[in-house]
Amino acid sequence: MTSGWTLVRHHHPGGHQHPRLRVAAVVDRAPAPGRSQARGHLHIWDGDITEYNKPLPKWWINLFYLTIVFAIAYQAFWFGGLGGVPSYGGWTSTGEHAKAKAVEDAKLEQTFKPFAGKAIDRLAQDPKAVALGRSIFSNTCATCHGSSG
DSSP, X not given: OEEEEEEEEEOOTTTOSOXXXXXXXXXXXXXXXXXXXXXXXXXXXXXXXXXXXXXXXXXXXXXXXXXXXXXXXXXXHTSOBSTTOOOXXXXXXXXXXXXXXXXXXXXXXXXXGGGTTOOHHHHHHOHHXXXXXXXXXXXXXXXXXXXXX
């Protein structure tokens, strides 16, 4: 015997306007012996546990298939390029990385421009160069080499 729960509206005796809700058990009983099972039952275990065959609604299945088609089209036309293989739109992750790297390299070029071509002993005397060197070391090297070098 399987059971479920439901809410039942219950009015107070005497015609009060405020209903209260109470929980009542709803019991689905197995059919009487000799009666046929309802259509759609696949299995019955222990005489009272029933498995139903209730397929998903058509709109849900169609939405699922539409999602698969959309994902394939989105991958092919927009982000299709996995690595160096371009999509129909021409996008690749390699190309995207190259563009971002070019922008960052241009920023670094501007940062290092005042110090280009100078000897190391002259850079060691320049407080701006030393501060930039410490900043670079702190951000990229200190993780492995420690803050003291």
